[in-house]
Amino acid sequence: MSDTPANPHHAAWRALLEGCREAAAQANPLLPSGHLTRINGLVMEAAGLKLPLGSSCRILPHGGSPIEAEVVGFNGERLFLMPSEDVYGLSPGARVVAIDPPAQPPRIGQPRQARRRAVDRAKLLPVGPSLLGRVVDGAGRPLDRHGPLQAESLRPLQGRPFNPMARAPIDHSLDVGVRAINALLTVGRGQRMGLFAGSGVGKSVLLGMMARYTSAEIIVVGLIGERGREVKEFIEQILGEEGLKRAVVVAAPADVSPLMRLQGAAYATAIAEHFRDQGRHVLLIMDSLTRYAMAQREIALAIGEPPVTRGYPPSVFARLPQLVERAGNGPEGGGSITAFYTVLAEGDDQQDPIADAARAILDGHIVLTRALADAGHYPAIDIEQSISRAMVNLITPDHFEQIRRFKQLYSRYQRSRDLINVGAYASGSDPALDEAIRLYPAFERFLQQSLGIRADYGSSLENLYTLFAGSR
Numbered sequence: 001m002s003d004t005p006a007n008p009h010h011a012a013w014r015a016l017l018e019g020c021r022e023a024a025a026q027a028n029p030l031l032p033s034g035h036l037t038r039i040n041g042l043v044m045e046a047a048g049l050k051l052p053l054g055s056s057c058r059i060l061p062h063g064g065s066p067i068e069a070e071v072v073g074f075n076g077e078r079l080f081l082m083p084s085e086d087v088y089g090l091s092p093g094a095r096v097v098a099i100d101p102p103a104q105p106p107r108i109g110q111p112r113q114a115r116r117r118a119v120d121r122a123k124l125l126p127v128g129p130s131l132l133g134r135v136v137d138g139a140g141r142p143l144d145r146h147g148p149l150q151a152e153s154l155r156p157l158q159g160r161p162f163n164p165m166a167r168a169p170i171d172h173s174l175d176v177g178v179r180a181i182n183a184l185l186t187v188g189r190g191q192r193m194g195l196f197a198g199s200g201v202g203k204s205v206l207l208g209m210m211a212r213y214t215s216a217e218i219i220v221v222g223l224i225g226e227r228g229r230e231v232k233e234f235i236e237q238i239l240g241e242e243g244l245k246r247a248v249v250v251a252a253p254a255d256v257s258p259l260m261r262l263q264g265a266a267y268a269t270a271i272a273e274h275f276r277d278q279g280r281h282v283l284l285i286m287d288s289l290t291r292y293a294m295a296q297r298e299i300a301l302a303i304g305e306p307p308v309t310r311g312y313p314p315s316v317f318a319r320l321p322q323l324v325e326r327a328g329n330g331p332e333g334g335g336s337i338t339a340f341y342t343v344l345a346e347g348d349d350q351q352d353p354i355a356d357a358a359r360a361i362l363d364g365h366i367v368l369t370r371a372l373a374d375a376g377h378y379p380a381i382d383i384e385q386s387i388s389r390a391m392v393n394l395i396t397p398d399h400f401e402q403i404r405r406f407k408q409l410y411s412r413y414q415r416s417r418d419l420i421n422v423g424a425y426a427s428g429s430d431p432a433l434d435e436a437i438r439l440y441p442a443f444e445r446f447l448q449q450s451l452g453i454r455a456d457y458g459s460s461l462e463n464l465y466t467l468f469a470g471s472r
Contacts, residue, residue, distance in 0.1 A: 036094040037078070042258070042302040044069065044081040046096045051079060054158075056099040056123055064089045068099070068139075070123075070259055073303045080303050082259045084139065125267055126151025127274040131248045132218070135235060138252040138264030157266040159273050159326045168329040170363075170390045174283075174338050177213020178206065179455035180381050180447050183464040184403055185366060188390040189281060190329030190336040194289070194358050196345045197368035197380075203342050204230065205451060206368070206379045207285050208238030211247060213454040216283035216338060218275045219247040222268030225261050225291025228253045238451075258295035265292045269326050276335035284327055288342040293320060293354045309353045317353075321361045364388040377448060384411055402464050409436040410443055442467055 034049030036059060044059075051057060051071050059067045059081075067087060073080035081096070125140040128151050135144040142149055170188035187193060197203040211219045221239070223231050231251045239247065248271050252264030265286060272284045286292075293316050300313040307313050327339035341362065345355040359365055364387050372380035384407070392400065413436040419425045420437065427434060446463060449455060455463075 031097055033095055033097045034079070036090065036092060036096055038092075039087060039090065040302075042082065042298065043072070044083065044087070044090075046079045046081055047077055049079060049096055049098065051098055054123070057081065058097050058099050059083075059090065060095040060097065061090050062094065069096075072259075072299055082257070082299055082302070084257050084259050084263075123157050123263075124154040125157060125270065126153070127155045127271050128152035131271060133245050133247070135249040135251060136267075138250065138256070138260040138262075138267055140267065143251060153274075155270050155274055157263060157270055159270065162325065162328070166331050168332045168334065168336070169393070170329065171393060173394045173457060174281075175213075175215040175457040176210045176283075177215075177454045177456065178209055178379065179449050179460045179463065180379065180383065181366065182455065182457045182460035183446075184383055184406060185364070185381075185386055185388040186391045186394050187338065187364075187388060188394050189338055190327075191363045191388070191390050192324055192327050192339045192341070192361075193388070194362040194365040195340055195342040195368065196355060196359075196365050197342065198344065198370055201368045201370050201373040201380050202378055203368055204234055204287060205238060206381075207287060207340065207342070208234060208243075209379075209449075209451060210283065210340065211239055211285060212243040213456075214283050215457075217246070217280045218272075218282045219243070220268050220272045220275075220282060220284045221247055221249045222265055222284070222286040223249065223251045223253070224265050224268075224286060224288060225252065225254050225295065226287060228255065254291070258298040261291060261295035262299070265323060269323060272337045272339075273326060276330050276337050279330075279335045281335055282337045284337050284339040286339065286341045288344055289320070289323075289358055290342075290344040290354050292323065312353055317357050320354075320357055324358075324361050363390050377444070378451075379449065381447065383407065383447065384414065399461065399464075402468065405468065406443070406464070408432075409439055412436045413440050413443075439467065 032049060034046045036044060037047050038045040046057075049057070053071055053073070055071050057069055057071065059069055061067070067083055067085055067090070069081040069083045071079055072082045126149050130150045130152065134142060134146065134149065136142055136149070140149065140151075168190065170190050172189040174187050174189045174191070176182060176187060181187060195203055195206070207221075211221060221234075223234065231253055235244065235249055239249075248268075250264050250268040250271070252261045268284065268286060272282045275282045293312070296316045296319050297312050300315045301307065301311075305313040305315060309317075324339070324341065327337040329336045341358065343355050343358045343365075345352050367382045367385040368380045369382045369385075370380070372382065395403075409432070412433055413420075416425060416433055416436075425433070446467060
């Protein structure tokens with residue numbers, strides 16, 4: 001009997017039963033609880049309960065529906081809780097109970113996930129291909145009325161720090177479907193770019209064009225702190241039905257709690273990380289990084305953290321690189337996350353601390369100016385102020401020379417625009433300026449692009465070379 005080969009089905013069932021036994025042993029038979037002692041603005045205080053930072057709990061009001069909250073701080077025996085919804089109807093002494101994170105049930109043929117870290121035992125949200133084409137909120141609840149999510153697995157909101165030496169280099173360009181970016185601000189696969197713009201200059205339209213026309217396999221869109229009307233408009237009009245089929249939209253509008261806005265940004269990044277770990281190439285669009293920072297500021301100020309720079313506490317500037325560094329390339333031969341983060345900045349406002357911090361931790365920035373938008377120039381990209389830091393490793397020397405020549409002539413015209421308009425410049429005085437004046441109408445046509453037109457990477461380069469074909 002010893003020579004009889006082992007039955008693989010029996011072994012799989014034994015492993016499943018062993019996983020069920022371990023899961024049952026980890027269950028807590030007791031339900032620890034405390035009581036609500038104080039509500040001060042956005043923060044609630046609870047006593048009689050000891051929970052780790054970042055864990056979830058449920059508040060049970062007398063005769064009302066439960067309210068979920070998260071531990072954001074503590075002082076001695078008191079816990080500071082931030083609710084994820086309205087707190088109307090709560091009374092002193094309301095019961096506070098801990099919420100055990102949903103455990104991944106054991107499955108045949110799959111190893112049981114080890115939950116050794118504290119973040120693995122905190123909040124877990126659904127991820128997987130079933131989210132494609134869906135619109136969810138920051139807690140993983142569907143907003144599109146297309147039924148419940150059939151998620152394949154759960155993932156913690158906070159990702160593990162990535163070893164920078166294990167990342168693959170940025171050496172492949174990514175087609176975003178926008179002519180000016182493809183040709184003059186080439187974006188690499190795994191690059192983190194910032195989109196700096198004020199309100200109402202067309203940044204959402206530009207992001208929608210990227211989402212529709214990009215060559216990336218998966219698009220993850222995080223709408224953080226935006227207007228509810230803008231969320232629906234972005235999904236139905238800008239992204240469109242075809243773009244939504246390969247996209248996941250995480251919406252945390254301005255009217256939800258700051259905790260849900262933070263969680264929405266982390267959830268969108270966690271979804272993108274899941275697809276990257278599967279070897280997929282992901283385009284992550286987050287609108288906006290400034291609203292994310294404002295949500296963290298609201299929470300930090302509510303629990304008593306002192307502000308240091310224009311009302312922003314230090315934790316805001318610590319959270320920004322933690323979120324941004326989760327994007328990027330995976331290991332060699334694996335997937336990637338190319339991320340675009342919008343930053344609310346009027347022009348080149350050096351006094352804005354969030355814009356300054358974002359500019360330093362990103363791999364380049366695209367600036368949209370109101371002057372171009374007011375003149376009907378769409379997309380309103382200011383080529384002079386925009387830069388892609390990884391572009392040198394992605395393009396050929398000939399392509400780089402064309403970009404340099406384009407920027408030189410474009411900048412020469414912009415500096416002399418007033419002289420040209422008033423007729424103070426005499427033709428022939430400066431040959432370079434004469435060439436800039438002759439080519440400027442073609443430059444403007446090149447930089448502008450309609451919403452319904454896709455410009456792939458090859459045609460963008462061809463159009464750039466065509467600009468100077470007659471003047472070589």
